[in-house]
Amino acid sequence: MSYKGWSVPPAAAMTSGSRRKQKMPTAKTIDTHAHILSDETMRMIAKEAPAVAPKITPIDDAFSVLEVAGVPYRPFPRGGWNLETRLKDMDAAEVDMQVLSNTPQTFLYTIDASLNATLAALQNDQIAATVKAHPDRFMGIATLPMQAPELAAAELTRAMRTLGLKGAQIGSNVNGRNLDDPALEPLWEAANALSAFIMIHPTQVAGSDRLKSYYLANLIGNPLDSTIAAASLVFGGVIARFPKIRFLFVHGGGFVPYQFGRWIHGWQVRSEPQVHLKESPEAALKTLWFDSILHAKEPLEYLVASAGVHRVVLGSDYPYDMGTLECVRQVRALSIPDADKDRILRGGPLALAGAAEQRSAA
Incomplete structure (x- = not known):
């Protein structure tokens, strides 16, 4: 399949690891959206919480069924x-570094809050250990027990100050509660104080009863729930009140970059969007970050043009089949200046992760 000359490989290429290596550029490429659930992490979760223990059932040498809870x-x-497969895939994809986050399957927002606080800390310790063992290949962000915002705030603080993680990945809602829920204020206060990078990933998507066919729960549900999350943060005034948080919306930001004009217009002509937001949403929208996972050249070029190159970063959604190992090559194929490509591949991810000091390591 191709879009005006931009070849889109089959999903199986995500884990092939078999592409012929090309000469690597001197500047590091940094993938901001990559998930991990290591063998050791699964064993530790199973020991701590047998009822939700992740289980791997092989399908073949490359794929398994993952069961969580x-x-x-x-x-x-x-x-x-x-990890060996991951590193080979990264080399094949010309990805020098990944920002590791937990798998969405292990958010575990529906279980006991204190237990999830323990499991989140366990996962974060394991991500930090992987980063420490391979500092030239990985950075990391935390997972949080979002059903208990005060515990989430404490874990974010520990993860960043003690473990050296760069922020956190959280779900697009918490058991159906939008991200402007007043109960989440302790988390936002902590994240703002830490100038945290917060990656919003879809989970428990809205409208699932109508999205059961054709894999629509992912094809439409994931970008839809990201859009709801972004709207809640914008119109709920969270972004205006906590300007030091760097919010990243995955999968190209859902529908946000393509409907921002509608949001601004709606705020101008209707009273409902003004309840918590006393100025146009335009200012808040201009602070949002988006990853590059759009799977076609035209929408990615539009995203760069509309959001600005300084707010678009490389992402692969590794290792899932709805991601791509073509992410670096897709950015390099864009009809934009080379300096802008470098910003997406490297400069933006470093800025997003608050890791500008790593520029000299490239």
Whole structure:
């Protein structure tokens, strides 16, 4: 399949690791959106909480079924839990570094809050250990027990100040509660004080009863729930009140970059969007970050043009089949200046992660 000359490879290429290596550029490429659930992490979760223990059932050498809390996900590629496969895939994709985050399957927002606080800390310790073992290949962000905002704030603080993680990945809602819920204020206060990078990832998507066919829960549901999350943060005034938080919306930001004009117009002509937001949403919208996972050249070029190159960063959604190992090559194929490509591939991810000091390591 191709879009005006931009070849889109089959999903199986996500884990092939078999592409011929090309000469690597001197500047590091940094993938901001990559998930991990290592063997050791699964063993530790199983010991701590047998009822939600992740289980891997092989399909073949490359794929397995991942089951968490009795809920299966398939296919789960080997690179999700096997570091050797991950590093080979990164090399094949010309990705020098990944910002590691937990798998959305292990958000575990529906279980006991204190237990999830323990499991989140466990996962974060493991991500930090992987970063420490391979500092030239990985940075990391935390997962948080979002059903208990004060515990989430405490874990974010520990993860950043003690473990050296760069922020956190959180779900697009918390058991159906939008991200402007007043109960989440302790988390936003902590994240703002830390100038945290917060990656919003869809989960428990809205409208799922109408999205059961054709894999629509992912194709439409994921970008839809990201859009709801962004709107809640913008119109709920969270972004205006906590300007030091760097919010990243994955999968190209859902529908946000393509409907921002509608949001601004709606605020101008209707009273409802003004309840908590006393100025145009335009200012808040201009602070949002988006990753590059759009799977076609035209929408990615539009995203760069509309959001600005300084707010678009490389992402792969590794290791899932709805991601791509073509992410670096897709950015390099864009009809934009080379300096802008470098910003997406490297400069933007460093700025987003608050890791500008790593520029000299490239």
